[in-house]
Amino acid sequence: MSSAGDYPVSAASASLTLTELDARLVSCRACPRLVAWREETAAVKRAAFRDWEYWGRPVPGFGPSDASLVITGLAPAAHGANRTGRMFTGDPAGDLLFATLHELGLTSRATATHRDDGLELYGVRVTAPVRCAPPGNLPTTGERDTCRPWSVREWELLRPTARSLVVLGGFGWQATLPALRRAGWSVPRPRPPFGHGARATLEPADGAGGALTVFGCYHVSRRNVSTGRLTPAMLREVLTEAAHAAGLPVVRPGSG
Template sequence: MDSSSPGGWADRPGPRSLPALDRQISRCRACPRLVAWREEVARTKRAAFADHTYWGRPVPGFGPADARLLVVGLAPAAHGGNRTGRMFTGDRSGDVLYRALHDVGLASRPTSVSRDDGLELHGVRVTSPVHCAPPANRPAPAERDTCRPWLVRELRLLRPTLRAVVVLGGFGWQASLPALAEAGWRVPSPRPGFRHGARVTLDGLELFGCFHVSQRNTFTGRLTPQMLREVLRTAAGTAGLPVGP
């Protein structure tokens, strides 16, 4: 396995800081199908972004190293994070998420368009259990499991300050529970199932479930902006972060 893949350090002491972890993640080539897809998308591009230089690599998490709240998604979008190099940036799902974060006082602005747009998150970090854009937005179970050590390491580095986690969707929920257990939290057995509004108390950490901010959910009204704001506001308050009305 490539030395820049999670398997290259899973059994050894990992990066000692989130910036170091982010650099390692951005070099990972552990999943051949995902590497081929993300690079093909970056070459061919979407017509609307023909003049853009795509990131075309694994997308690291985004947010401060002392975050008290973590938001966990699914994977970068082919023409969103895979293009911009920032989680939930440059696509409609990200538009919904960052607007909600701004509405509750957790983001400095309501939009996220590029890695250098000046956006700052306040006490919250955004990540995914799979760091490469997958075909049809569907990572394979083996790809999810291969990527898990990155999430485990991220959780361990965040543990001194982390107090709450919001997981967007069932895929992220299923990926996050074993990662949380491996990172040192006691996860109930049997593991709790996903539902919107789920809340699970771990030792020193509150875990919240929320429907994913996918277009399928937001366009149909399954997840409304108010529903998303309510989950984020509750989670942020639990984490001890100041929130807006």
């Protein structure tokens, strides 16, 4: 008899499309600590959102299934994506990310407030290596590894079109590179180190398909932005380079 901890492996491997993967993901209860935290947060709520019906479940990736540029962070925010049910939606990190993508012509609007706000991404998918909001915004290594089958399968399904990846933060970098290796790209040993502006090109291990250019970027967290560790200009520069590597047309800020 299978347990909840076995679910990510069996459900992810059985998913033939991203739509199927996302539908199975939201039923995952593999990590007891994360399940308890996400559901407690959804029940207690933050005072500012007391009228919201929180999502309170794992959060799937968001964006087209043929995306050429992928952006990955750390995990859903307790009162952001855990509330809205969509990655980077409803918190300051997402506000900056989507506003910058909109400046570059890669989204239909500059703001992201809820799942049904009409936001569209053009050639871009946003995701995270851990799909449930963790206490203190810090998953354990065990939770990261338990969640990895979802990312591996997501990358396998994106492999025909994905050509560029922006990883926000060191945790995401360390969590995503092993998933990329399992999904079919060659990752050097030792692994390329994370840093803002880091760049690595991963070739397909089987020689089929295209290379993936991976870009490191400081996370768009409120703390990083408020301290100046990451500025809007720094984020714009990385996203612009990544969009070019993905073959996406970008708008120069101020040009329309």
